[in-house]
Structure formats: structure tokens, C-alpha cells
Amino acid sequence: MRVGLVGWRGMVGSVLRERMQEEGDFEGLEVTYFTTSQVGEEGPVPGTELHDAHDLERLARHDVVITCQGGDYTEAVYRPLRETGWDGYWIDAASTLRLDPDAVVVLDPVNAEVIDAALERGVRTLVGGNCTVSLLLMAVAPLLRRGWVEWISTMTYQAASGAGAAAMRELAEQIRRLGAGFEAPLSAADASPLDLDAVTAKLQRGGLPCDELGAPLAGNLLPWIDRAMPGGQTREEWKAQVECHRILDLERPVPIDGVCVRVGTMRCHAQALTIKLHEAVELEEIEAVLGSAHPWAEVVPNTREATLERLHPAAVTGTLQVPVGRLRTMLQGSEYLAAYTVGDQLLWGAAEPLRRALAILRRRAGAGGSAASPAAELAPSGSAAP
Ligand SMILES: NC(=O)c1ccc[n+]([C@@H]2O[C@H](COP(=O)([O-])OP(=O)(O)OC[C@H]3O[C@@H](n4cnc5c(N)ncnc54)[C@H](OP(=O)(O)O)[C@@H]3O)[C@@H](O)[C@H]2O)c1
Incomplete structure (x- = not known):
């Protein structure tokens, strides 16, 4: 498989390459490294040359183009590349195409069946979700899937690396x-x-x-991330509801809103959640549902010791675990659930879904592109450790 990699030296691209190396993903791939600023210089692998990321003819020689370059690049290159007749797979970290009807947003531990259905329909554009939204869903998607949630308020604490x-x-x-x-x-x-x-x-x-x-x-x-939207939200806040619905393909709308805050941490986004349930559910049942959601889910007991050991960026950074803790019923009523979650936004919030999207495509290609290799069956990997 020929893969073109754009944006490999940025924040997301660096983590993507690191994870691909850890998981042996480069084996069997023919990789071309592209750049917007260093054409002709040596690539990250000795002996490789950097090619112009705007060279459509060269991009079109690849079965898959993965870009972590950013939205401006996607705006400039994606449509013209498609207009050349290129029908390869475009895997993208930027938000530009997330709501495009011809794209699917990838987060396979929570939406494998949505991805499979899209690939079966012939979708060839796979886009990673917003970092905070992806981490929110890694933590609480089962509650939304079960239809238990009336609304969610999420107050975020987002690291500097989220801005590049x-x-x-x-x-x-x-x-x-x-x-x-x-x-x-x-x-x-x-x-x-x-x-x-x-x-x-x-x-x-x-x-x-x-x-x-x-x-x-x-x-x-700093309580402002991204640009202003109508109604007083920032775009980061606006994405929460829109992208959650898009990723899970929810039928019933669930309001999800809050205040997004940049904090002086290096890596990992945390979120303090208020979840309004339609009716009270036993805390033990909620913990069981959240803790068994996928191999990286982890319920942290609501104690000082466990919280200070496992529920903060310093404990989580560089790992694929998405712990959720501080779970309790709130004074507002038994249908109000408090929760706090933290995850590495450069992994599940950015690089990991892209890496796994490529793995899904490779499995499908190996199985002749049939439904015999659905995303749902992709074996969990993920030893990313600090
Ligand atoms: N950061 C996150 O947590 C995160 C999470 C989810 C999604 N995203 C999205 O992913 C895309 C890429 O984000 P990013 O955070 O990876 O952006 P970034 O770190 O700013 O990198 C983007 C590009 O900037 C160029 N660049 C210029 N100066 C650089 C420097 N000193 N070091 C490294 N690269 C430099 C590189 O392109 P050239 O090599 O071509 O010059 C690089 O590929 C964006 O669309 C973003 O919204 C980011």
C-alpha cells in the first residue's frame, strides 16, 4: 500500500509516527513524506526526500493520503485532488471535512459499525474527531448509546499541545x-x-x-478556544454536540454544551461533566457500563487516593487509558451525575483514530475490501505507555 504522509512533523503527526512505529504499522507500507515548507530536504527517515504537499500529481500516486497538516491545507488540496479523479482514501486530522456528507468521523472503539457502514457505502474520506469530543465519547458513549442521557454539560481543561x-x-x-x-x-x-x-x-x-x-x-x-460562533459559544464548544451526534449517528438529539478552557498543562485534556439522566440509574450500574465500554475504559474510585494516583494529566499522558472518576449523584437530584475524565488528546483525540483507520483499510484490503474485515473486529492494540 502506498501512503503519503503530510503534516508528519507537527504535534499530531509526530505522535502518529511514534505510534505507527510502536505498533509496527510501517511494515509493508511504501511511505512518501510531504511538506509545505521544506521541499527537497531530507525526510524523517534517512535517505527519504520531502516532496511538495501541494503537488497533486504526486499525491495522486498514493492509495492513501494521511494529513495532520491542518484545516487550511485540507481546504486548499482536498477538492482539487479529488477533481483530478483520484479515488484513494484521505485520512485527515483537521476539522474541515468532519461534517462533509462524503466523510465518516473515525473513533472505532465507539463507532466501529458507523465506520463499517460508511466504508461499505464507498466512503473514502475518514476524518478524526475533535480531540475533546473524542475523549468525551471514549469516556461516556455507552450512556448516550443506551438513551439514558437528557443532556451533558462539559467544562474542559485543555492542554497547550492541543493548539499545536x-x-x-x-x-x-x-x-x-x-x-x-x-x-x-x-x-x-x-x-x-x-x-x-x-x-x-x-x-x-x-x-x-x-x-x-x-x-x-x-x-x-484561558477560557477561549478557537473562534466565536453565533450564540456566544466558541467553535470548540460548538463542536461538542455537533460532533458527538455525527460520530455516534444518534437518532435522538442530546444537548451537549459547556465552557472550553485552555490550561497551562502540556498534554491531555480533562473534562468535568454534569450529566442529566432521564431517570436515576444506580451508580454501580453506571460504573459497570462505563468500565466495560472498551479495553481502554477505566473507572477510578471516587477517593482522594485513587484520584490523585490515576485521574490527572501527569498520570495519563502518553497512555491510551481514558479514566473516568469522581462519579457521584449530585445534590441537584438523583438523575444528576457528576463525573470527571481525562485522556491524552494527542492519542485518542488525534493520532490513534487515524492510525487505526489506516489499519482498518489495510485489513479490508487484505480481505478483498469486503465486510469480512469490519472495523468492529479490529483487534485492540495499544500499549502506548509513558
Ligand atoms: N494538537 C492536537 O491536540 C490536535 C487534536 C486533534 C486534531 N488536531 C488537528 O490536527 C491538525 C494538526 O494539528 P497540530 O497540532 O499537529 O499542528 P502543528 O503542530 O501546528 O503542525 C502543523 C504543521 O505546522 C508546520 N510547522 C511549522 N512550524 C513547526 C514547528 N516548529 N514544529 C512542527 N511543525 C511545524 C508543519 O508543517 P510543514 O512540515 O509542512 O512545515 C506541521 O505539519 C490541525 O487541523 C488540528 O486542528 C490537533
């Missing part, structure tokens, strides 16, 4: 400067805690680079 490689570098630089600022107050025996606070505020109000993030993120949080 440059944002991550900027956060690291902000942290470095804050760290340097703390040197003097931490070394002075008589320093007051207020000195640390003063250093932080001074640097945040003018001493940190903010070109990418728009404001200081180190020691801070």
Missing part, C-alpha cells in the same frame, strides 16, 4: 521565564510568599511571549 507544536513551545518558554523569575525569591531566606506572587503577576503582565497563545498560559488559564 508552536503553542507548546511557547508555554515551555513562558514556564522557563517564570522559573528564572522565581530564582531570587526562592533563594532569599526571608522572602515572603507574596514575592513569588509578585514575580508571577509581573511576568504574566508583560514579560512572557504570547504570540501563539494570545495571553500568558503558564500559571494561568
Whole structure:
């Protein structure tokens, strides 16, 4: 199978290559590396050359094009490439084509049958879902599938790497400067805690680079992600309901809304959920349903010890586990469920569904493209560990 890889050096592309290497996915593939900025330079594999990612004729030589380059690239290249008559598979991390009727959004642990049905229909465009939405569904999709949910409010805590490689570098630089600022107050025996606070505020109000993030993120949080939408939502917030329905192909609309917040973590998105059920369900039953959803589901007991051990970015980063915890009935009533979930947005929220989409296509190609190799049967893999 000939595969063209675009966007391989960005945040998502780097994790995708790492995971493909870990799982041995490159074996048997003929891979061409494309670039938008480094044409002619050496690719990530010694001896490979980088080709122009806008060269339609070269892209069209591939059975599969995987792009983690971003929405502008997809806007510029996808239609013209299709118009050349190319009917290969396009696998994409960007949001551009997620609502396209000719595309399917891939998250096979929760929508394998939707993917299979789409491939049987001849769909050849497979798109990864929004990172926060994918992680939300990895955590609570069984409740939606069972029709138990009246609505969900999700308040998110999203890492800097969700905004790409440059944002991550900027956060690291902000942290470095804050760290340097703390040197003097931490070394002075008589320093007051207020000195640390003063250093932080001074640097945040003018001493940190903010070109990418728009404001200081180190020691801070920013309640705005992506552009404004009508009605006061940001686009990140708007995606929650729209994409959940698209991924699960839900018949009954379920309102899903909240506030999306960028926090000064490097990797992993967390979400505090309020889930309104149509009627009360025993907590034990909810835990059993969530914990058995797929091989990476994990219910964390609602204790301090378990929460601090397993339910935060530092514990989860670099792994495929999607723990959900802090589960309890709320004071508002027995149909109100509180939950908190965290997952690595660069894995299930970005690279992993793309990697597995390619695996699904390879299995189908191996089985002559028939339904004999459905996504639903793809063996769970996933040893991604820190
Ligand atoms: N980050 C996430 O958590 C996440 C999650 C889900 C979906 N997505 C989507 O996936 C797509 C790619 O996102 P991303 O976060 O991977 O973007 P990114 O890190 O900004 O990378 C995108 C491209 O930027 C170029 N680039 C420029 N300077 C770079 C640098 N210093 N280091 C690395 N690359 C650099 C590279 O293209 P050239 O090599 O051609 O110059 C790279 O392929 C977007 O559509 C995004 O919305 C991202």
C-alpha cells in the first residue's frame, strides 16, 4: 500500500509516527513524506526526500493520503485532488471535512459499525474527531448509546499541545521565564510568599511571549478556544454536540454544551461533566457500563487516593487509558451525575483514530475490501505507555 504522509512533523503527526512505529504499522507500507515548507530536504527517515504537499500529481500516486497538516491545507488540496479523479482514501486530522456528507468521523472503539457502514457505502474520506469530543465519547458513549442521557454539560481543561507544536513551545518558554523569575525569591531566606506572587503577576503582565497563545498560559488559564460562533459559544464548544451526534449517528438529539478552557498543562485534556439522566440509574450500574465500554475504559474510585494516583494529566499522558472518576449523584437530584475524565488528546483525540483507520483499510484490503474485515473486529492494540 502506498501512503503519503503530510503534516508528519507537527504535534499530531509526530505522535502518529511514534505510534505507527510502536505498533509496527510501517511494515509493508511504501511511505512518501510531504511538506509545505521544506521541499527537497531530507525526510524523517534517512535517505527519504520531502516532496511538495501541494503537488497533486504526486499525491495522486498514493492509495492513501494521511494529513495532520491542518484545516487550511485540507481546504486548499482536498477538492482539487479529488477533481483530478483520484479515488484513494484521505485520512485527515483537521476539522474541515468532519461534517462533509462524503466523510465518516473515525473513533472505532465507539463507532466501529458507523465506520463499517460508511466504508461499505464507498466512503473514502475518514476524518478524526475533535480531540475533546473524542475523549468525551471514549469516556461516556455507552450512556448516550443506551438513551439514558437528557443532556451533558462539559467544562474542559485543555492542554497547550492541543493548539499545536508552536503553542507548546511557547508555554515551555513562558514556564522557563517564570522559573528564572522565581530564582531570587526562592533563594532569599526571608522572602515572603507574596514575592513569588509578585514575580508571577509581573511576568504574566508583560514579560512572557504570547504570540501563539494570545495571553500568558503558564500559571494561568484561558477560557477561549478557537473562534466565536453565533450564540456566544466558541467553535470548540460548538463542536461538542455537533460532533458527538455525527460520530455516534444518534437518532435522538442530546444537548451537549459547556465552557472550553485552555490550561497551562502540556498534554491531555480533562473534562468535568454534569450529566442529566432521564431517570436515576444506580451508580454501580453506571460504573459497570462505563468500565466495560472498551479495553481502554477505566473507572477510578471516587477517593482522594485513587484520584490523585490515576485521574490527572501527569498520570495519563502518553497512555491510551481514558479514566473516568469522581462519579457521584449530585445534590441537584438523583438523575444528576457528576463525573470527571481525562485522556491524552494527542492519542485518542488525534493520532490513534487515524492510525487505526489506516489499519482498518489495510485489513479490508487484505480481505478483498469486503465486510469480512469490519472495523468492529479490529483487534485492540495499544500499549502506548509513558
Ligand atoms: N494538537 C492536537 O491536540 C490536535 C487534536 C486533534 C486534531 N488536531 C488537528 O490536527 C491538525 C494538526 O494539528 P497540530 O497540532 O499537529 O499542528 P502543528 O503542530 O501546528 O503542525 C502543523 C504543521 O505546522 C508546520 N510547522 C511549522 N512550524 C513547526 C514547528 N516548529 N514544529 C512542527 N511543525 C511545524 C508543519 O508543517 P510543514 O512540515 O509542512 O512545515 C506541521 O505539519 C490541525 O487541523 C488540528 O486542528 C490537533
